[in-house]
Amino acid sequence: MNDPKQxxxxxxxxxxxxxxxxxxxxxxxxxxxxxAAVLAERALGDxxxxxxxxxxxxxxxxxxxxxxxxxxxxxxxxxxxxSEQFLNALRGVRDPERKRRRIGAEFVHxxxxxxxxxxxxxxxxGTIAPDWIESGGALRDTIKTHHNVGGIPKGSRLVLVxxxxxxxxxxxxxVARELGIPxxxxxxxxxxGLAVRVEGAVDRERLRRARVANAVVEEEIDRAVAARELExxxxxxxxxxxxxTVGVTGDNRVHGDAVSVRVVDSxxxxxxxxxxxxxxxxxxxxxxxxxxxxxxxxxxxxxxxDKPPATIEWE
Ligand code: XMP
Numbered sequence: 001m002n003d004p005k006q007x008x009x010x011x012x013x014x015x016x017x018x019x020x021x022x023x024x025x026x027x028x029x030x031x032x033x034x035x036a037a038v039l040a041e042r043a044l045g046d047x048x049x050x051x052x053x054x055x056x057x058x059x060x061x062x063x064x065x066x067x068x069x070x071x072x073x074x075x076x077x078x079x080x081x082x083s084e085q086f087l088n089a090l091r092g093v094r095d096p097e098r099k100r101r102r103i104g105a106e107f108v109h110x111x112x113x114x115x116x117x118x119x120x121x122x123x124x125x126g127t128i129a130p131d132w133i134e135s136g137g138a139l140r141d142t143i144k145t146h147h148n149v150g151g152i153p154k155g156s157r158l159v160l161v162x163x164x165x166x167x168x169x170x171x172x173x174x175v176a177r178e179l180g181i182p183x184x185x186x187x188x189x190x191x192x193g194l195a196v197r198v199e200g201a202v203d204r205e206r207l208r209r210a211r212v213a214n215a216v217v218e219e220e221i222d223r224a225v226a227a228r229e230l231e232x233x234x235x236x237x238x239x240x241x242x243x244x245t246v247g248v249t250g251d252n253r254v255h256g257d258a259v260s261v262r263v264v265d266s267x268x269x270x271x272x273x274x275x276x277x278x279x280x281x282x283x284x285x286x287x288x289x290x291x292x293x294x295x296x297x298x299x300x301x302x303x304x305x306d307k308p309p310a311t312i313e314w315e
Contacts, residue, residue, distance in 0.1 A: 001171045004178035008039065011163045015043035015124070018161045023122040024114045025050040026107070027077055029066030030189055032164060035176045036126035038073055039163050042179075049118055050075055053110050055103070056083025057193030057207065060215040072182045082110055086195075087204065094200045096315035100145050103192045105153060112156050123152075127162045128172055130269050144311065146191065168268040187235045188269065196315040200242040209293055213238035213259045216288045221263065224281045233275045236263040238289070239314045240297075247290075247298025256298035259289055264312055272307040 001007045019040075027037040027050040040048040052066055063079070070077050089102045111123050131146040152158045164172055169188065190196055197214065198206045214237050221236040241258045248254070261282065266272035286300035303310070 001167060001174075004171075004174045007167075007171075007175055008042075008178055011039050012043040015040060015161065015163055019044055019047065019122045019124070021122070022047045022049060022118045022120040023124050023161065024111050024118065024120065024158075026111060026123060026125040027052050027070070027075070028126075028189075028191060029062065029069055030126070030191070031169075031176050031181070031183075031186060032128050032172055033126035034069065034073060034075070034181055035172055035179060036124055036163055037075055037077075038179045038181060039175075040124045041075060048124070049114065050077035051111065051114050052077050052079045053107065054079060054081045054083055055086040055106070055193055056204075057086060057103075057195045057202075059189065059194065059218075060211050069181075069183060073180070078114075080110055080114070082106065085109070087202070090195060090202045092201060096196060097145055099195050099202070099315070100192055103195060104145070107191075108153060108156055108158065112158060115158060121157045121159050122161055123158045124161045124163070126164050126172075127160075128164050128167050128169065130168065132165070133270075144313075144315075168270075170268055187233075190313055196313050197237060197239045199239060199314055206240055209257060209259075209296055210238065210240040212292050213240060213289050213297065216292060217261055217263075217285055220281060220285045220288065221277075224278070229278055229281055230275065233263045233277075234266040234269075234272065235312060236261075236275075238262070241301075241314075245299045247295075249295045249298070252295075254295050254298055256296055257293075258299040258301060259297050260301045260303050260314065261285055262303045262312070262314075264307070266307070266312070269312065272312050274304045274306055277302070 025037045025040045025048050027033050037050045086106050089106045093099050135145045194210045195202050198210045217236050217238045225232045239260045243258050244255050245258045247256050263275040263277050264272040289300050
């Protein structure tokens with residue numbers, strides 16, 4: 001992509017050609033799908049129906065944040081509450097790839113139902129190049145099946161329309177700025193949400209711990225950025241590990257959870273480097289996580305691995 005303005009004009013033409021009637025638009029509040037949704041609204045007007053799915057796998061405050069973002073972007077949307085459905089689909093599933101596939105399938109069920117209601121088969125989604133490249137689309141081994149590229153399963157009539165398919169993240173950000181989407185610099189958040197930040201099996205309790213730990217990392221890094229202790233990193237989050245570890249609270253020995261903190265810099269998510277976060281910031285993060293999850297999380301680790309060999313997310 002050379003010029004974002006030109007890209008937007010061409011994407012609108014292509015969307016009009018690809019969508020004859022109404023379309024369901026998958027809108028997670030992430031930068032990719034928000035850019036795709038605003039393009040769809042510009043191309044199709046009232047025929048674009050943006051759907052935000054509350055999967056129960058969202059970060060703290062996400063529903064409110066997304067509502068604000070969509071309002072500021074002038075995007076009308078419908079919120080579908082589906083957390084029970086997603087948690088049921090994930091029950092007992094430990095393998096990261098199976099988790100992603102189950103989540104992908106649940107999204108398709110939700111969008112299928114919406115499409116039937118609207119009498120359409122078109123689904124606009126914000127798939128970008130690294131999603132399908134890392135999912136094995138370019139003659140490489142599958143690194144991760146991104147939740148939005150599992151393909152449309154048999155039994156669904158949905159036809160995918162993907163206006164951002166050839167763009168990388170930095171290009172999507174340029175397009176988002178061109179479209180007037182606020183917070184275009186917001187950090188990426190994976191479509192499968194906290195499900196891939198809870199190592200192994202996912203349940204409400206473990207999700208709650210991952211949610212609290214993620215919120216602490218975001219708040220403390222944001223605060224450190226505001227205080228100029230470090231430059232704003234590309235992505236920063238916490239992962240609840242499967243390992244159990246011994247700790248002490250008061251006079252008691254507890255067998256609790258461990259959390260790994262990950263802060264990386266990247267340009268396009270294809271490679272990344274671990275950020276040397278100042279020790280004082282890491283210490284505050286560790287204190288707050290263990291204080292806000294007393295007896296539950298008793299150890300906080302910092303991940304110093306680059307991508308490659310690690311990926312950005314643990315799963
Ligand atoms: P990895 O972990 O593969 O992540 O190095 C690269 C970037 O992609 C995000 N990510 C995902 N995004 N669906 C998404 O929409 C997914 O299944 C998924 N897995 C990882 C990750 O947060 C990072 O920004």
